[in-house]
Amino acid sequence: MSADEACASGALLARANAGDAAAFGALVRRHQRLVYSLALRMVCDRHQAEDLAQEVFLQLHRSLDALESDEHVEFWLRRVTMHRAIDRLRREPRYPPAPLAEAERVVSESDAADPLLARRLRALLAELSPAARAVIVLRYQQDLDPVEIGRTLKMPVNTVKSHLKRALAQLRERLTSMAGAVQ
Amino acid sequence: MSDDDLERQLRVALKPAHPGADFAPRVLARLAAEERVPRVRLPRSQAVAGWLTFGLAASVLVAVLLAHQWQVRRTEQGIEARRELLEALRVTDQKLDLAYRVVNAPPHAAAPQHSGA
Numbered sequence: 001m002s003a004d005e006a007c008a009s010g011a012l013l014a015r016a017n018a019g020d021a022a023a024f025g026a027l028v029r030r031h032q033r034l035v036y037s038l039a040l041r042m043v044c045d046r047h048q049a050e051d052l053a054q055e056v057f058l059q060l061h062r063s064l065d066a067l068e069s070d071e072h073v074e075f076w077l078r079r080v081t082m083h084r085a086i087d088r089l090r091r092e093p094r095y096p097p098a099p100l101a102e103a104e105r106v107v108s109e110s111d112a113a114d115p116l117l118a119r120r121l122r123a124l125l126a127e128l129s130p131a132a133r134a135v136i137v138l139r140y141q142q143d144l145d146p147v148e149i150g151r152t153l154k155m156p157v158n159t160v161k162s163h164l165k166r167a168l169a170q171l172r173e174r175l176t177s178m179a180g181a182v183q
Numbered sequence: 184m185s186d187d188d189l190e191r192q193l194r195v196a197l198k199p200a201h202p203g204a205d206f207a208p209r210v211l212a213r214l215a216a217e218e219r220v221p222r223v224r225l226p227r228s229q230a231v232a233g234w235l236t237f238g239l240a241a242s243v244l245v246a247v248l249l250a251h252q253w254q255v256r257r258t259e260q261g262i263e264a265r266r267e268l269l270e271a272l273r274v275t276d277q278k279l280d281l282a283y284r285v286v287n288a289p290p291h292a293a294a295p296q297h298s299g300a
Binding site: 021024025028029032033034036037040041049050053054057058061114117118119121122125136137140141168171172175176 | 186
């Protein structure tokens with residue numbers, strides 16, 4: 001982010017905090033992709049993801065005065081989205097799977113080289129525990145390192161690393177067994 | 184599948200998605216709707232916390248009352264036991280006194296009956 005952009009985003013935050021709805025709308029548009037993507041990959045359902053993302057932005061609106069910069073907003077949004085998603089998954093462990101047409105739309109959005117494999121991976125991710133899923137999503141969607149993941153999820157770095165290691169091993173094993181079953 | 188392949192496929196599978204063009208207007212509409220509704224009800228977590236506090240306070244009060252009642256009963260039982268013990272000591276003292284007096288009575292009181300033999 002350039003100095004001008006940082007200044008502009010700081011001004012946006014200040015205006016939104018002062019009650020400017022248009023500025024808050026701009027703030028939502030700036031971060032909607034981040035929040036929605038995290039929510040979608042966590043709850044694996046477009047409607048639930050949209051509802052969750054909206055709730056996060058409503059909470060952001062109530063918390064604007066505690067946030068100081070755009071980076072702070074981004075960190076806050078990541079943390080709140082993941083914690084809300086984990087809470088939801090613990091309350092209601094599995095959402096009903098998305099209809100096929102909807103699943104295909106998700107795949108087409110991702111421009112996956114192998115859409116079937118991507119779909120399989122997402123289905124396997126949905127079988128991981130909420131905490132392990134959160135670690136994988138933050139690592140491979142947001143490209144965060146274990147220390148940043150630990151800060152976001154309020155989790156010790158060693159726990160993050162152990163979740164990563166175990167989840168990757170589990171995914172690899174399940175993919176291999178699925179490939180074996182197909183052959 | 185190698186580690187690199189799996190990580191690459193995960194990045195593809197988890198690629199960010201866009202919520203749709205009218206997402207921000209929907210958030211603003213929901214925000215406006217929430218601000219129109221007066222907040223008379225506590226959020227669920229606060230309501231639960233309120234009930235928990237009330238329940239806890241009621242439990243403590245009941246526990247204090249029960250403990251007080253138990254203490255009063257124990258005190259009364261102690262007083263009664265003390266009274267019974269004093270009564271028993273008093274009776275025992277009387278009996279011992281009587282026995283002492285019988286044992287130590289002068290033998291001449293029985294002598295006239297045997298004097299003619």
